[in-house]
Amino acid sequence: MLNEYVYCPRLAYLEWVQGEWAHSADTVEGRHVHRRVDRRSGTPPPAGGGASSQGESERESEDEAGPEAPERIHVRSMELSSTTLGLVAKLDLAEFEGRRAVPVDYKRGKRPHVPAGAYDPERVQLCVQGLLLEEHGHEAPEGVLYFAASRERVRVPFDEALRLATREAAAGLRRMAEGGAIPPPLENSPKCPRCSLAPICLPDEVHFLRAGGAPPRPLAVAQTPALPMYVQSRGAKVAKSGELLEVSIEDEKVLSARLIDVSQLVLQGGVYLTTPALHELMSREIPVTWLSHGGWFLGHTVGLGHKNVELRSAQYRASFDEAFCLRLAKVLVVAKIRNQRTLLRRNW
Ligand code: SF4
CATH class of the missing domain: 1.10.287 (Helix Hairpins)
Known part of the structure; x- marks a missing residue:
């Protein structure tokens, strides 16, 4: 969340305090890039550079590392926390070699050509991982940002200035959350059009309503072609099959619809909905409406819904x-x- 706070404090407040979330093309692509590193593997060696006790870690072979080089251990999707620092992080990858540990963070885009090698939000996020590794007894003088689109590794030294900026960001985020007041939106910022929460934050609209001035920039509103699905046949069964909702009568499939095409499921009378299908609908926030045989409304089943x-x-x-x-x-x-x-x- 420190990444978001450094990018825009209002974004961090919306996500962390108010529980808002919205996908954009960037976030979906980012999740795709992370699919491999999100698979947990490996066990970190004990602090001080000893061998891993459980022997599950990915190790570089002697041929890769050279006969004299200390063994390098790769650990993916590693969670670290510290009550002293008040921080928690999930590392995409950590490379351990002797006493040294290098956090590696995966980014979906290309390397930016800026003097520091990367933008501040990413550098601060990586530095949190370095501080946590040090807190757990390893030496972490630098980290690496891996940019998937350009396949480049960028070294980020954890110098004093970056460590200070990281600690200040953590303190600022905590103060902001405790203050209980959402920060104002950025003004006419190029960050907003690419921000996935722009349709929730409404930066231009908020400024316009508060102080007038320039009219809001148009938002690219996502299309929602999904439609309600009605099942009325007595004894019908609605089940989930992969990404589909399938309707069958007396074990014979009569209809199927892609889950992404369903905005709401309406069941009239004695229709049977399987538990896996219900779980999937709730997790996707697709409401189920229950009607009597005569079409009278009985109730809704919905997921956890909005958490603000x-x-x-x-x-x-x-x-x-x-x-x-x-x-x-x-x-x-x-x-x-x-x-x-x-x-x-x-x-x-
Ligand atoms: S739309 Fe702009 S002001 Fe609003 S949260 Fe995103 S970056 Fe911040």
């Missing part, structure tokens, strides 16, 4: 304000009537 505690508390408080509730209800009714009018005029 501050927003939930504000909504709960507002629900006791009668004037606010009336205003909100009026706005909803007006919007519904306007939408219906638009649809009628468009289609008839």
